[in-house]
Amino acid sequence: MGSSINSAPSLRDRRRAETTKEIIAAAMALFASKGFEAATAEEIAQRAGVSRATFFNYFPQKELILAEFARARMERVHALLDAHGALTLDALLELFVSFADENERLTHQGRSLLPATLVRPACQEVLQPLFASLQKSLAAGLERGGEVRAGVDTRIFAETFFGVYMATTLQWAVHPDPPKGWHRRAMRQRLGQLIQLARKGDAA
Numbered sequence: 762m763g764s765s766i767n768s769a770p771s772l773r774d775r776r777r778a779e780t781t782k783e784i785i786a787a788a789m790a791l792f793a794s795k796g797f798e799a800a801t802a803e804e805i806a807q808r809a810g811v812s813r814a815t816f817f818n819y820f821p822q823k824e825l826i827l828a829e830f831a832r833a834r835m836e837r838v839h840a841l842l843d844a845h846g847a848l849t850l851d852a853l854l855e856l857f858v859s860f861a862d863e864n865e866r867l868t869h870q871g872r873s874l875l876p877a878t879l880v881r882p883a884c885q886e887v888l889q890p891l892f893a894s895l896q897k898s899l900a901a902g903l904e905r906g907g908e909v910r911a912g913v914d915t916r917i918f919a920e921t922f923f924g925v926y927m928a929t930t931l932q933w934a935v936h937p938d939p940p941k942g943w944h945r946r947a948m949r950q951r952l953g954q955l956i957q958l959a960r961k962g963d964a965a
Contacts, residue, residue: 781829784809784819788826793871797823827878828887834860835891839898848902850909850956854949857926861948864930865941875934879927896920910961918959925951 770778787808791800802823806816820826841856842848864872878884899919903909909918929951933944 780811781819784811784816785826785829789830789871792874793868796870797874797877822883824881824883825887827874828884831878831888832891835895838895842898842902847905848899849906850960853899854952854956857952858945858949861945865944872934876931892923896923899923908961909959913959922952922955925955
């Protein structure tokens with residue numbers, strides 16, 4: 762139940778995690794400034810301070826960097842579930858609104874990477890199992906939280922909640938010049954409406 766000394770990451774694991782983070786940061790900066798296609802593996806490796814061989818050891822395909830960026834967010838959802846066991850509707854809303862808030866800080870080039878993440882086969886191969894696992898975890902956490910009213914299937918609610926998040930993000934990402942703050946506001950309004958419909962006592 763509690764954490765143990767055996768669960769602590771080893772020095773090797775910590776170094777690998779740090780190198781992964783440095784490669785992702787370097788890649789995202791280059792993607793944002795040059796575009797995904799123009800940024801080469803050599804440039805990313807040089808910016809991250811690693812060899813080309815090390816880069817390909819961590820990311821055999823450049824597209825997997827985009828998938829890793831998305832996977833890091835999925836892990837934050839799982840961390841919330843692990844910390845509390847149950848999941849409240851308000852905590853779920855605030856976490857996904859925070860993702861939208863972070864997205865708002867992306868440059869135009871960075872924003873254009875979001876749709877690319879979903880259509881590239883190499884990314885889909887990594888992300889689809891993660892998305893399925895995430896939705897299953899959300900449903901289980903909400904079930905334990907006990908805030909969803911009778912008659913609402915937590916599995917379907919979790920799938921719908923995540924679907925609305927993705928659709929809103931893509932709508933924002935493909936807009937040539939979205940109004941400042943639109944992504945965050947739309948996310949809160951749309952996901953908030955779903956929660957209002959699902960919460961005990963909020964709907965007839």
